[in-house]
Amino acid sequence: MSMIEFHNVQKYYGKFHALKDINLTIDDGETVVLIGPSGSGKSSLIRTVNGLDPIRDGQLIVNGFDLADKKTNVNLIRKDVGMVFQHFNLYNNKSVIENIMLAPRIVLKRPEEENRELAMKLLDKVGLANKAESMPAQLSGGQKQRIAIARSLAMKPKCLLFDEPTSALDPEMIDDVLDVMKDIAKNSNMTMLVVTHEMGFARAVADRVIFMADGRILEDDSTEKFFGDQPSTERAREFMSKISGH
Numbered sequence: 511m512s513m514i515e516f517h518n519v520q521k522y523y524g525k526f527h528a529l530k531d532i533n534l535t536i537d538d539g540e541t542v543v544l545i546g547p548s549g550s551g552k553s554s555l556i557r558t559v560n561g562l563d564p565i566r567d568g569q570l571i572v573n574g575f576d577l578a579d580k581k582t583n584v585n586l587i588r589k590d591v592g593m594v595f596q597h598f599n600l601y602n603n604k605s606v607i608e609n610i611m612l613a614p615r616i617v618l619k620r621p622e623e624e625n626r627e628l629a630m631k632l633l634d635k636v637g638l639a640n641k642a643e644s645m646p647a648q649l650s651g652g653q654k655q656r657i658a659i660a661r662s663l664a665m666k667p668k669c670l671l672f673d674e675p676t677s678a679l680d681p682e683m684i685d686d687v688l689d690v691m692k693d694i695a696k697n698s699n700m701t702m703l704v705v706t707h708e709m710g711f712a713r714a715v716a717d718r719v720i721f722m723a724d725g726r727i728l729e730d731d732s733t734e735k736f737f738g739d740q741p742s743t744e745r746a747r748e749f750m751s752k753i754s755g756h
């Protein structure tokens with residue numbers, strides 16, 4: 511089964527053609543890393559998947575729902591397709607544990623005790639069990655991002671989207687967040703689509719690497735092929751050489 515299917519998808523911002531004829535299938539349980547230069551359309555692509563941004567033309571099927579159909583309720587998609595943002599998007603006026611418990615309580619009507627138990631388990635998983643009652647402002651960026659991941663996991667999603675989850679972090683915080691993401695990729699059967707420049711992460715856990723430039727997918731390779739002897743296009747290689755060491 512496929513979790514995500516793009517068929518000839520076009521997206522515009524006004525007259526600007528941001529996604530050009532995107533064709534892409536991501537199967538259940540796959541981990542896919544999306545890379546490309548700034549402005550190439552990576553965020554635009556990932557944001558269409560859970561309906562944050564609309565598409566103009568083509569077909570986009572996510573978890574069986576047709577996003578080109580205006581009647582599709584995007585909340586039904588977001589229930590199973592979570593998103594982790596560059597800037598965390600935590601509720602700053604709520605404690606860490608409340609951040610994690612909120613959506614399952616409201617959307618899934620999960621009983622309070624069970625909800626708290628799972629939230630504590632997830633806090634433990636991301637190494638922050640001692641921060642349950644802290645407020646987001648008391649946390650470092652890396653801690654905030656791990657809370658944001660725990661919050662997404664609390665919905666027990668089938669698919670998680672990550673939009674540059676470590677780009678806003680101080681370098682020393684990055685590995686803690688990547689370790690949590692690697693753990694999810696290795697030890698769950700969740701589908702993951704990750705926009706990142708972290709090539710170590712891609713090499714370690716991605717099944718495929720996709721390279722975008724100017725709103726188009728230029729490469730869609732297995733991780734072995736992408737990093738192998740004959741990887742990708744000239745532009746992908748050029749881009750890789752620019753970010754290597756990052």
Ligand SMILES: Nc1ncnc2c1ncn2[C@@H]1O[C@H](COP(=O)(O)OP(=O)(O)OP(=O)(O)O)[C@@H](O)[C@H]1O
Nearest residue numbers: 523524526528546547548549550551552553554555
């Ligand atoms: N809301 C918007 N309105 C108009 N143009 C937009 C909007 N969002 C993005 N764009 C434009 O669409 C193009 C693709 O942007 P997008 O954010 O998807 O790229 P990206 O590859 O994620 O870049 P970055 O790595 O810098 O985040 C860019 O040229 C950008 O300026």
